[in-house]
Amino acid sequence: xxxxxxxxxxxxxxxxxxxxxxxxxxxxxxxxxxxxxxxxxxxxxxxxxxxxxxxxxxxxxxxxxxxxxxxxxxxxxxxxxxxxxxxxxxxxxxxxxxxxxxxxxxxxxxxxxxxxxxxxxxxxxxxxxxxxxxxxxxxxxxxxxxxxxxxxxxxxxxxxxxxxxxxxxxxxxxxxxxxxxxxxxxxxxxxxxxxxxxxxxxxxxxxxxxxxxxxxxxxxxxxxxxxxxxx
Ligand code: URA
Numbered sequence: 001x002x003x004x005x006x007x008x009x010x011x012x013x014x015x016x017x018x019x020x021x022x023x024x025x026x027x028x029x030x031x032x033x034x035x036x037x038x039x040x041x042x043x044x045x046x047x048x049x050x051x052x053x054x055x056x057x058x059x060x061x062x063x064x065x066x067x068x069x070x071x072x073x074x075x076x077x078x079x080x081x082x083x084x085x086x087x088x089x090x091x092x093x094x095x096x097x098x099x100x101x102x103x104x105x106x107x108x109x110x111x112x113x114x115x116x117x118x119x120x121x122x123x124x125x126x127x128x129x130x131x132x133x134x135x136x137x138x139x140x141x142x143x144x145x146x147x148x149x150x151x152x153x154x155x156x157x158x159x160x161x162x163x164x165x166x167x168x169x170x171x172x173x174x175x176x177x178x179x180x181x182x183x184x185x186x187x188x189x190x191x192x193x194x195x196x197x198x199x200x201x202x203x204x205x206x207x208x209x210x211x212x213x214x215x216x217x218x219x220x221x222x223x224x225x226x227x228x229x230x231x
Contacts, residue, residue: 039067039152040145042086045118051141053119053134058083063114063149070231071111071222072155072190073097074146076164076197080129083120088113096198097161100212104219112153116168117142139168150188156229157222158190162197180218193222 045060054060061078064087073089081091089097101108116139122129134142146168150158160166160179167173169192170184179194186192195218201208 037152038148039063040148045145048118048142048145050144051119051138053117053121053138056122057119059086060118061086061088061115061120062118063112064088065108065112065114066110067112067153069110069112069153070156070226070229071106071159072150072153072157073111073113073159073161074165074169075113075115075161077115077117077131077134078120079131080120080122083122083129088115092202093197093199096201100198100201100215100219103216104223106219106223112149112155114146114149116146116165118145134164136167136173139164143168150186150190154188155190156231157226158186158192159219159222160192160194162195162200165197166194180214181221191222191225193218193225195219 040062042060042062045062046054048054048060057078061082063072065072075089075093075097078088079091079093082088082094088094097113098108101111117134119142120129121132121134121138123132124130158169160169163173163176166176166179169186170179176194176196182194184192184194196211196215198215201212201215
């Protein structure tokens with residue numbers, strides 16, 4: 001179950017007793033998890049048949065990063081290069097993300113990076129495989145994996161990269177502009193920061209500089225939140 005609380009509620013939440021925390025942990029276990037308490041392995045994700053995207057993808061792409069990471073970043077879905085490599089954010093968007101994280105002082109090697117949808121959705125254009133945005137049915141079909149990753153990892157901070165990640169975790173469609181800067185808290189207690197997807201910067205136009213500054217600003221807010229939590 002995912003819910004949102006205000007920052008004030010979050011402070012009250014942090015002050016709760018150990019017994020209450022144990023209950024919270026139990027609630028964080030998704031009923032649909034194939035292996036509750038464990039980060040879903042690559043081989044398990046690869047066998048997912050909850051929607052049809054697996055049919056045209058090379059493989060399922062699981063999240064990657066240390067199993068005790070405090071920060072989880074959620075993207076949309078694997079792209080062409082991620083689909084071939086079996087790893088998230090290794091293509092052009094990933095390289096852009098690396099640069100933005102560097103600029104914000106967020107070390108990717110200590111973060112868990114994943115996607116809302118684990119199989120690549122694409123259409124062919126000549127010899128190229130062009131990304132197609134996953135629909136709500138596909139996003140929801142994939143949600144149990146994300147839920148399982150969060151339950152196993154128990155991150156302190158969750159960064160939503162783009163509208164698909166936001167749709168998945170918040171279960172509602174909202175423009176990133178309306179979510180940026182809001183004090184969102186996941187039912188697990190993790191602080192949520194919504195920002196633009198790094199691929200928006202690859203379509204370089206006159207708005208790219210403004211978008212880049214906004215993205216780095218949002219990542220820095222997440223870093224500060226982590227520091228406030230003593231991490
Ligand atoms: N690569 C990913 O892994 N995720 C995205 O959202 C985009 C590119």
